[in-house]
Amino acid sequence: MQLYSDRLQPSIHPAYARIICAYFARxxxxxxxxxxPTNINWDDLQNDTQFISFEQFSRIASRSxxxxxxxxxxxxxxxxIQTGHHSSxxxxxxxxxxLKQAIEFITTFMGTRQKIFSPEMTEEPGGLKITMVPNVTLLHDEEFVCCALFGVLYRAVVTITGLPIKNWLLSMTYEKPDWAVEYDASMPGxxxxxxxxxxxxxxxxxxxxxxxxxHEPGAFQLATSQCERIKKQQEMGEDIALRVRCLLLNSESNFMGLNEVADNLSMxxxxxxxxxxxxxxxxxxxLDDVRKEFAIWYLTKTSMTVEEISDSLGYQEASNFSRTFKRWVAKRRRSLEVS
Structure with missing residues (x-):
């Protein structure tokens, strides 16, 4: 299977993964x-505020x-999911x-909470259309993220308007599933x-x-200022660790060395x-974390041998990779689909 490195890029705030965990805890x-089985540590997920990769979120979605x-x-x-879960x-x-102002706000600042989709808003006869353009290769996760996206939007609109939501048109690119009746039950009309x-x-x-x-005009201005600040920080790449991670992910198996990364960051x-x-x-x-994500992908999604994976990740000996990988996954390694 092809390696979709875009799925390893930071894509979504960990709060949404924590919400899924809380659901199953209840x-x-x-x-x-x-x-x-996901090879994701709860303590790390609970304490981290940096975006997790789409591949990590995918493993949590599949587990759910x-x-x-x-x-x-x-x-x-x-x-x-409450509106407060989306922070600013x-x-x-x-x-x-x-609602129109709310949708414009979502379209402008949705990237402060996730990078999976980029929303595009267009006015059409009779209403407003929001098109969600994927930034990552969705693969088998398409239905999960679409259901989550539509469900969250539906709940937010009901919250702010207090009205029953009817006569909306929700379009998906995947074929109609056998359980389509569940869609009607969740968002009737x-x-x-x-x-x-x-x-x-x-x-x-x-x-x-x-x-x-x-609605509250003063509070809306405050929220706009907060989201603009977050968006600017993201665009400037203020988080140095995230910038390094993205460079290493984009270089895939031919990982940049420390000096080369520094040169790319102009420092x-x-x-x-x-x-x-x-x-x-x-x-x-x-680098170890990036290698781990690549290793999990290769081991669970391809038929590559340990020797091939070791070579791809830059290890001189397959035994070195094996020891390192065992250290990474510790007791969770039995849950991985490794042959």
Whole structure:
């Protein structure tokens, strides 16, 4: 199978992964047990604020389907997500004047919470269309992320308008599943179109100017300022560890050395080392983490041998890779699909 390195890029805030863990904790499965097959550490997930990769989120999504035995589980998970879970983005939506302003706010600042989709808003006869353009290769995760996305949007609109949401057109690119009735049950009165060219939502004009129940102009300005600051920080690449990680991910198996990374970031090697130390990490720690993500992908999604993976990841001996990988996954390694 082809390596989709875009899936290894930081893509979504870990809060959403934590919400999934909390859902199953309420169902009787603690977070560590739930995460065990995913090779994701609960303590790291709980304490980290940096975006996790889409591949990591994918493993959590697949685990939720496996445990629940519900391919539509994302629709149920979306019902548990409050607008406050979206931080400043959710705050801005809640205090928007009306639905149109809320949608414009989401379109502008959605990237502060996730990079999986880039929303594009267009006015069409009879309403407003939001097209979700994928930034990563979705593969088998397409239905999960679409269900989650539509479910969260639906819940947010009900919250701010207090109205039953009907006559929306929700378009998906995948074929109609056998459990499509669950879509109707979660968002009754709306039309679901499967096998479409794009992922999109069409909202009739009658909803756009409905005054929000919780609108507050001053608070909206504050939320806008907060989101603009976050967006600017992301665009400037303020997080040095994240910038190093992205460079290593983009170089794939031919990983840049420390000096080359420093050159790409227009700073001296000593300055880069100092900044990484201030962020409580190092070049080697980031490289090890990137190698681990590649290794998990190769081991679970391809038929590559250990020797081939070792060579691809830059290890001189397969035995070195084996020892390193065992250290990475520790007791979780039995859960990986390794032959």
């Amino acid at each position: 169902e009787g499965m603690d977070a560590e047990t739930f995460l065990n 389907v496996q445990v629940s035995q519900k391919p539509w589980i994302a629709l149920e998970l979306a019902k548990t 983005l959710g705050f801005g939506v809640v205090v928007s004047k009306n 709306n039309q679901f179109l499967f096998g479409q060219k794009n992922i999109s939502v069409f909202i009739p004009n009658e909803y756009l100017n409905v005054i929000s129940l919780t 001296s090697t000593r300055t880069l080392m100092r900044k990484l130390k201030a962020s409580e990490t190092s070049y080697q720690e980031i």
